[in-house]
Amino acid sequence: MKKLINAVDTVLAESLDGFAAAHADIVTLGTDRLFVRRKTLKPGKVALLSGGGSGHEPLHAGFVGHGMLDAACPGQVFTSPTPDQMAAAVAAIDQGKGTLFIVKNYEGDVMNFEMAADMTETPVKLVVVDDDVAVEKSTYSIGRRGVAGTMIVERIVGAAAEQGAALDEAQALGKDVNARTRSMGVALTSCTVPAAGKPTFQLAEDEMEMGVGIHGEPGRRRVKLESADAIAAEMMGAILDDLAPKSGSEAILLVNGFGGTPSMELYLMCNAANKILAGRGVKPIRTLVGSYVTSLEMAGCSLTVSLVDDKLAKLWDSPVHTAALRWGM
Template structure:
């Protein structure tokens, strides 16, 4: 294992310290319990959006704290859920009096701990669970589909609505609507190495790929021989399209998300392949995003996400955002 590390047990603390210092105009980092909050939180009269989960998926979630997205994020240890006390402390720190909405990826530990946090804080709060992964119905860590890169789309659109003054019930309903309109699937070319483990999470042959891999390295649909980029993109997009069933000619958002170890050159190549698939299936790509947004440490691979849009969702996507990892219009 070769990583920039001083000590395995200090990786998260030192990383967060650097993140907070680098983006002190946008966020503040709280330790013990650990969470990242908007620098100007609480924002009075605005629904507070809180997410979190295991580290190793950066910039998810801390990188999306700021105007137009999250009010706070709770980072757990690498690939390990954050704890209820983190979530409760974050909620109390950013609650501006209009209620708290938790956005939770569908992993057993995340769901259980956010439920415990909700019980701890009481008051006006609600939860949206993301489960956009079409690869498998059940897998390691989950009961039902996994929440993956589509979570970014939910956080962006609900964050925009909250920024515009939507109330808690409207934010929850919107989050559930966006989640239902979003599907994702990923593929791994290599494994990743959790620092505490010191060895790859799984093994792939030189000519093998994991089709439908999870963001913690969980098994996907099948292990297959390496194919062309077009063939891989077509397999992913076919699974997404078959599940989502977008209306012919309707607009969509196409997100190509890197897992941490794939060059941007290859991610844009995959975007080209996925977009050509969409054009051939009468899916109108109206909005795009390409880059590393929901990673798996240094895993080589990517995921494709498609969100069916309408005028309202398009405007919410275009709404100004200012976070460490995503910003436009400001």
Template sequence: MKKLINDAENATGESLAGFCAAHSDIVRMGEHAPFVQRRQFKSGKVALVSGGGSGHEPLHTGFVGHGMLDAACPGQVFTSPTPDLILAAAEAADTGAGVLFIVKNYEGDVMNFDMAREMSGKSIATVITDDDVAVETSTFSTGRRGVAGTLIVEKMVGAAAEAGRDLAELKVLGDRVNAATRSIGIALTSCTVPAAGRPTFDIAEDEMEVGVGIHGEPGHRRMKLRPAAEIAAEMVSAITSDLGGRTRGEAILLINGFGATPLSELYLMYDAVRRLLESAGSMVTRSLVGNFVTSLDMAGCSVTVSMLDEEMKRLWDAPVHTSALRWGI
């Protein structure tokens, strides 16, 4: 294992300190616990809080700021944040209008965010993201996993919160955006968790894993490596089959890297996927390409499609100012 770390046990905390120092104009560390919060909270606004295991950066800390999250709770690598940490973030972010948790559908995350909600006594609602079409149940989840589509939920709900929507409205919106969003991922390599010191799974040079999650867990099947156009066709087929008749209309296309795939390859995949979606009746009118929901140093990518209506387009286009996403400001 070759990694730029001092000690595996302290790597997450040291990385978090560096992140907050590098983006001190946008975020700061929580005063009493190691979570990330907006530099300035907006009084009277519903607070958006998310989080999960580290190793997926820039998710979620990179999405804290104007137009997205008010606080993010990073656990250790691929490990849910504790209820105490989530509670501290919720209490810091709440300015009186309530709190919305945005939680990926992994058992540890769902359980710990639910415990924090019960402990708080505050007005808290929860949106569970479950956009992964690859598997219904996996090593880490019961039901579909929440993966890169979580970014789209956080962006749209964040814009609505910034505009003054109340907690009940944001909960309905978050569920609606999640229901319009589908993802699937493929991996060419495993990833290496620093504390483990070796790849999570073994895979041959001429193999690929289809339907992987974002914790380094294997997919639903392994196959021989194919040309990118064939890989794209399989991913698009899985998404469009799941969406059914909803594929006809405007859509966001997100090609997300898992941490070790060059942008040149991600854009190549974008070209292939876009052509296939448009052949299926989708009009890609919003796009995002890059490493946004990663799995440490895994090579591979995911495809996310989110079907749009006029309101969702306005919310996607609304100004955002975070370390990882920035436009309109």
């Protein structure tokens, strides 16, 4: 295992210290690094909290700031944060209007966020994101997994909260965006969790894992490596068959790298996805290409399509200022 680390036990703490130092104008660390908090909270605003295992950076801490999250709770690598982290974060960010939890659909995450909701004295509601069309069930989740579409939910709901949406309204919006959003990923290599010291799974040089999860969970099938167009066709086919968009629909397209994929290849996949969308009569009015929900150093990518109307597009376009997303400020 070759990684830029000092010791396995200090990876997360030292990474969080570096993140907070690099973005001190946007975020601050909570006591004992239990959470990353927006530096300047907005009085009278519904608070948004998310979190999950580390190793998916910039998700979630990279999306803390104006127009997105008020705080994020980082767990150990690929491990859910604990309820006490979430409860401490709620106490730090609550502005009297309640807190919305945005949670990826993994059993540990959902259980711990629900426990945290029971521990808090202020109103708390949940939105569970389950955008992955690759598999219906896995050992890591109850039903569909929450993957890169989580970022789209955080962005649009974060924009609405910034504009004064109430807690019930923010929750309803989050559920609506989740219902409009579908993702699927493919892995060309595994990743290595520092504590394990060896790859999570093995792929031959001519193999890929179609439908892989963000922790390296098995996908739909392991197959021989194909062309980018063929890979995109299978992924987009599964996404669009599930969404069943009407011809003329508009969408946000997210081409997300898993941490070890060059931008050249991500833009190539974007081109392939655009051709497929055009063939199905879907217009991507906004496109985001980059590594936003990673799996450590895994090579591969995911494609996400989120159907939008004028209201959702305007929320997406509204000002955002975080470590990983910035526009309109």
